[in-house]
Amino acid sequence: MGGETTGSGGAWFRARIDHFLYSGEKKHVVAGIAIFGAIFGVPWYLMTRALSHAQDLEPSDYVSVDI
DSSP: TTTTOOOOOHHHHHHHHHHHHHHHHHHHHHHHHHHHHHHHHHHHHHHHHHHHHHHHHHHHHHHHOOO
16 A cells, blocks of 8 residues: 555655755755754854853852862
8 A cells, every 4th residue: 555664664764864855945955054053053052152151250250169
């Protein structure tokens, strides 16, 4: 019947991924750019936010050594 796989379901998934990667359709390109931006943008944003917060602190605020 239609839609049933006889071996592994991975072949269908691989075909869909190849279609999205190599089709060049505008919506696929935009989705790829969004995914790429999220993968690199979120850590960059969190890192710069933490660095700006660290610059506002005095060295004695974040280095605490009790002897």
